[in-house]
Amino acid sequence: MITTRPGYPRWHTASAQGPRSLNADAVGAYAAAGGPGVVFALADGVGDDPAAARAARAAAAAAARTPVHKGPVEAVLAAQRAVREQAGGDAVLVVAMPAAHGGYRIAWVGDARAYSWDGTTLSRLTTDHTLAEYFRARHQPVTPRMEHVVTTSVRTTEADEIGTAETTSTGLLLxxxxxxxPLAGGGIRAVLAQPGAGAAELVEAALARGGSDNATAIYVEPLEADVTTVRFPVAA
Incomplete structure (x- = not known):
């Protein structure tokens, strides 16, 4: 899906079930009337079952509808309250809120990620809350299995465990x-560098690379991209 609205950035979202039995990823995007821009949220349900999918949908919706002045950490806590109202299910989450300087304020739990993208440079804004990153930061051996074990989640996190970051970039990828x-940074960069590429192309590339999970992306085009792709008619 590609969304355009006067006064707001052009953004794309795409998701695919992949080889899983259902799609437990969810996205949310909400622009409050009179607000400074769009709040974006992407949640990935923990597991491959209906409870995980419900948790992801509840988390993404609650996070995206959090008022911008409350900040992205409060958005994660709002998602937590929504998930805890359910009998089961959990998710990881990343939220991006418009910042006064024109970029974004980010908060996350688990291994959902945010990147900035200016049309040339891809910069990762988040650090995975996984067992692998925990031991890697302490210069300890890491096994492949540790990459898939998260140390924070929407249901379980404490407020001081929520990761935060900021970017001045107007281009954003969740x-x-x-x-x-499956793609890593180099693969993501290669896809976005292609003219007209966005969320759908990232999903297709991830599955083509052998991705074995649900694949979901939200891509907010950098404002500079509008300058180079929109022609202004000039009288002869």
Whole structure:
């Protein structure tokens, strides 16, 4: 899906079930009347079952509808309250809120990621909350299995465990691990560098690379992209 609205950035979202039995990823995007822009949220349900899918949908919706002045950490906590109202299910989550300087304020739990993209440079804004990253930061051996074990989640996190970051970039990418694990940074960069590429092309590339999970992306085009792709009619 590609969304355009006067006064707001052009953004794309795409998701695919992949080889899983259902799609437990979810996205949310909400622009409050009179607000400074769009709040974006991407949630990845923990597991491959209906409870995980419900948790992801509840988390993404609650996070995206959090007022911008409350900040992205409060958006994660709002998602937590929504998930805890359900009998079961959990998710990881990344939220991006418009910042006063024109970029975004980010908050996350688990291994959902945010990147900035200016049309040339891809910069990762988040650090995975996984067992692998925990031991890697302590210069300890890491096994492949540790990459898939998260140390924070929407249901379980404490407020001081929520990751935060900021970017001045207007170009933004949020991904579930079904995108960034098969593609890594180089693969993502190669896709976005192609003219007209966005969320759908990232999903297709991740599955073509052998992705074994749900694959979901939200891509907000950098404002500079509008300048180079829209022609202004000039009288002869």
């Amino acid at each position: 991904t579930s691990d079904g995108i960034h694990k």
